Amino acid sequence: MSPAQNPLEFRITSGDLIAELISRAPRTGANEGGFPGLMIYRFEEPAAPVWEEVSELHLCVIAQGRKRITMDGTDHFYDPFTYLAVPNDVPFQTVILEASPETPFLSFGLQIDPGLVREVSADILEERRVAAFAEPASQENPAFFSALDRDMMDAILRFLRSLKSPTDRRVLAPTYLKEIVYRALQAGQYSRLVERAASESARNPVSAVIAYAKEHLAEPLTVGELAGQAHMSPSAFSHLFRDVTGKSPYQFVKELRLNRARELLVENRSTITQISRAVGYGSASHFINEFRDRYGASPRAFGAAQAGLLKQAQ
Template sequence: MAGIAEVKDLVERHTNVEGVCTTAIPRLSLYRFSRMLEALHGVYEPSVCIVVQGRKRVIAGEHLCTYDVENYLLVSADVPVVGQVLEASRDHPFLAMLMHLDAATLAELMLETDVEEPNHGITGSALAVSTVEPDLLDACARLLRLLDSPEDVPVLAPLVEREILYRLLRGGQSQRLSQLATTESRLHDIKRSIGCIRENYREPLSVEALASEARMSTSALYHHFRAVTGLSPLQYQKHLRLQEARRLMLGGEMNAATAGYSVGYESPSQFSREYRRLFGAPPARDIARLPLSSLEPI
């Protein structure tokens, strides 16, 4: 059975550049950072992240998770986060693998196995940390080995990804994963409202319409939405707007006034005020101090 040393070697061998490396396996990305980074803002989608060297911290609203070689991070909904690599150096870079979760495959596995039926109520934050078990690590090693034989990826990668999901379902986050795959769960309802905000983040937010889409009262929406994302619906929308405006300015596509207007702000002063509150500096000063690499997902 593969151990952490083999998985680390595989990740290191297939990360020849700093930052995020895409792979021939569509849902798999690899990470390499040779220095500790300042906190970076981004949006995590449903995924599992397994660190093979170093340590990282991620914050969503009031929720904070720290994960390392012994504990993986599970994300069960799209959530704005602030992430920071805590341990990394040139000799011992931060190394990790991230696999996006496929809800349809999870649902199939639930039908084929004796996984406990999910509690349809909210299980808590979309971010959770659990122990990396040997069987999970072994399956991850076999997925990474496929990068050495790209011709095998179309046939074998889906099978190994399926095993990884099975191992996760058997682990400490079974309830979260089951809710992710079940259309009757509260998590699925909140994911529906999250999708509405992400698709229409430039438009004025109607909490009543959002609650109707999520099939719950406005008070229940606030409660469950904050439990999952650590943010209220309005705060969630603000994070999306400001992160997109920052991306546009960092890429040199727009100045602050144009970027603010393009993401839904009608008042430049309100845009500047909320931007400073989130990123710690007004737009022009923030962009001047940031490298282009800050565009990379975290």
Template sequence: MDEKSVKPRGELVQVINQFTKQDGIHDTAIPALRFIRASQITEPIYSVYEPSLCITAQGSKVVMLGSKSYQYDPGSFLTASVHLPITGQVLEASPETPYLSLQLNFDMNQILDVIQASEQTVKAKPESGSGLVISPLNDTLYDAVLRLVKLLETPADIAVLAPYTIREIIYRVLQDEQNASLKQFALIGSHSHRIAKVMERLKSDFALPLPIDELAKEARMSASSLYHYFKEITGMSPNQYQKQIRLQEARRLLLTESIEAADAAFQVGYESPSHFSREYARMFGLPPIKDIQRFRDDYLPR
């Protein structure tokens, strides 16, 4: 796209800045929408992305999924098609020019509804693709997103207008060729939809042993096909995906419930505390107790 056709992003910065006076994640009066603010470059942050649209209004961020990295800034947007354990890091931010972004969550029913209403065709291929996609942010999508966030300035309009504006945003996202695979996740019977169901099972039953043969049977796929498509979408194997979900949940338990590391290990499905400690350190850089202490020293008020 010609750069001259891209509108200034100042209005989006102003609105997000208005509703985020402190660093952190801020829920809004629109349930599916939240804002993120950071006044400095961050350490890698581990989280699970829901199906969503992410736009950076100011600054830049990188997201790691498996071995791949996805960097986006005010000229681009990121879409997550399924629940994905990621590592995110703010790359550009300062107290004077903080990192400002938004995340709009959606579900597959909303996508399917838009596909059916617009009579959009879904190509047989690509049958699947990465669960994360970076695309250029064009004026039509930007205008729809700006109208949505500006509804926060007139709360009485949200209940009536927000659902229609979100529907338009999804329509604009689906028009982008790079997001063609997003349609596949909404279509029952597609490989992408079956993999999404496997992810839901791994996410909900992360503490249970889930052999790939069992998952493949539920997905009505061969084990080799499941492994292939799962890795194509997530950048990792089903076992690695489950491991990341387990370790992120263990870290949450250690931070919020003040339990012993061994108890957290058992709760998330590890039989050996020493095995848990090794894998925890491999992912977060320190053993559980030292990692939690570092987090509290660095981020909690004294």
């Protein structure tokens, strides 16, 4: 089939990703990516070896240049055709091998919530159940590398572009991030990534509490109850939670509720009252006001707009 017959297959190139990262990395070194856990890197000359360690599971993608990572005494090389996941608390050495002012080294690191890995993996567990148990993760290679195929590049580029608009960043970026995790899980390293996320969650009480909150959104979920799940006092838990997420437990849970409400409205299977109850609001009017404050439209208007978009797509 020619490109004219199937234009979607040829819509994304590595040049698109390079251009996007250049626009977001105006200075050499590390640049804030405009999204929690996202850093964009630009270097214009090879760099000396540096020892690093991340505190959370990270996905690292290189768009231009070449880099060597040494982990547990083993050298790994990655370039624009590969990406890797780096687990937390594992020291590694990095060396930038190829970079120049004309062709700068460009990459980004994206922190991945272990809870999101578990959520996405649950959706594909039946398909991969045999592989997940028959192919345990190798302890000799704590990082994993996969090919940066067109589907993953497409998801990454849509995620980065959605960060330009506050509304897109709030509404679309989480969806594209979920797709990125899905693509990584489908890349032949399912068991390794799931195991790393599970191990990290076991050591992080905040991640476990977030997973609990997602499963009990219809319930009141007081700070005291969440603190109890972490076996901490409400005061200590609130301080830890804010340190990890940048938000108070109340703010975080409210966002979880409204995000889930948005998903239910897109599915268009329930009334506004049913949705408000499903996400833990005792008052439908309170739910409507908070939804409007977050998304700029009432739940009814948002649902109608989504239904119109779906009808156009069909």
